[in-house]
Amino acid sequence: MTTRNQKHGVFCGIVPPHVLDRLAESEDPRHYEPARRTLEHDGALRTRRRVTAARTVSGAAAGAASDRPQRTIYDARHGNTLPGAKVHAESEGPAKDATVNRAHAGLGATFDLYFKVYGRHSIDGAGMPLNASVHYGEGYDNAFWDGEQMVFGDGDGDLFLDFTIPVDVIGHELTHGVTQHTANLEYYGQSGALNESVSDVFGSLIKQYALGQSAAQADWLIGAGLLGPGVDRGAALRSMKAPGTAYQDDVLGTDPQPATMAGYVRTSRDNGGVHINSGIPNHAFYLLATALGSNAWERAGRIWYQTLTGGELASDADFAAFARLTVASARTLYGEGDAVQAVLKAWSQVGVPTA
Structure with missing residues (x-):
């Protein structure tokens, strides 16, 4: 049995690999090009997560957990460097970028359910700040939790749209963080x-x-x-x-x-x-x-x-x-x-x- 304090090197993306595999085998470049890029990039991210899995995710100091979320949104500007440029803080009003606003709202909706219904202070139960990067990669067909933050692709615009659109996708990925900090279920x-x-x-x-x-x-x-x-x-x-x-x-x-x-x-x-x-x-x-x-x-x-x-x-x-x-x-x-x-x-x- 795996001990509970070990961190699994897990990359958790919302789009199943079998979907991307099928698209990568398409004869239509509109389909296979973004799918192949996404699969290649996801493979590299999985390897990186295995290497960094032992790092401890930092949360708020003991006793400092807030009843409100602490959200920060970054813009990767279609690059692969995380987190990117900071574009929105908790105290700021709505941004001009709808993707930024959806990410901010989705992080808040997730915080609200866990805190208001189950009394849980953020993902780790200790007030962990909620960070997210938007506009990740070129036509990137996925969204993922990397063990520390949320990352959203814009999609290819044909088969997949902006990954901040469905709030349940945001909640799904952040819940991988809750599992990481609780039962730590093995990803196999x-x-x-x-x-x-x-x-x-x-x-x-x-x-x-x-x-x-x-x-x-x-x-x-x-x-x-x-x-x-x-x-x-x-x-x-x-x-x-x-x-x-x-x-x-x-x-x-x-x-x-x-x-x-x-x-x-x-x-x-x-x-x-x-x-x-x-x-x-x-x-x-x-x-x-x-x-x-x-x-x-x-x-x-x-x-x-x-x-x-x-x-x-x-x-x-x-x-x-x-x-x-x-x-x-x-x-x-x-x-x-x-x-x-x-x-x-x-x-x-x-x-x-x-x-």
Whole structure:
């Protein structure tokens, strides 16, 4: 078992590698050129993260955590040097650049959910400043958390638009930071799929909280609004409500996510299919949230948050271990009742044992 204080050298991008791989094999230079650049750059970033993984991410001093976010936005000016030029501070009003404003708002929406709902002071729980760089790279088709800050590409304008547009993408990537500072889930196989799923869950909750949507009103899509005019048949990157249906496009291909263990994909690519098999725990959360009703960030979200941060979740946990702990969390938070039964049923419906 990996000790909890080790930092995994993880590069977490929102666009799954299997999508970029397919685009890189296209015969259309509009598609393969940005995809190949993005894949090449992401590969270099993964190597860099392995080398720097042992560094400790600095947060606010003990006792100094603020009830308000401390956000700073930088402009990479289409280069690859981070963080870039400082263009917006917490105390400043709206910028002329809409991308800067969206990044600022998305960082704030993420801070708000974690603090106002779960009492967590920023990503690390100790008031960590939230920094982000926009306009990263040339036609860069991704957004990522690098262990210290958020980074957003502008997209290629054809298949992918500006990565600051969907607030759930921002919340997803920042939640990788929360996981890094709590359960520190290994980024491979089922623990890696859980890492991705937890980010999807809280990314969706951040969007729902910001929009004031109930579980029934939410679209349960990850990355809605991100796909560009070159995608004819696609709504988002992933669907928690119906994994495997987010896109079915001649260019992007077909969404490969399974909704249940019956469709579990065994592969050595994408760190053992972390972006694919995450559809299974994603769907379990959707089933739980809609069964409990009301606002998903309340009971369902609290069960997932307690499981992630409670100290019992091993860094190499598989789906079954995570599922068992969600049952225990539901019981601790709400006693024996409908919440526990709803958790048991949700995992049963996706084929993950809890006994």
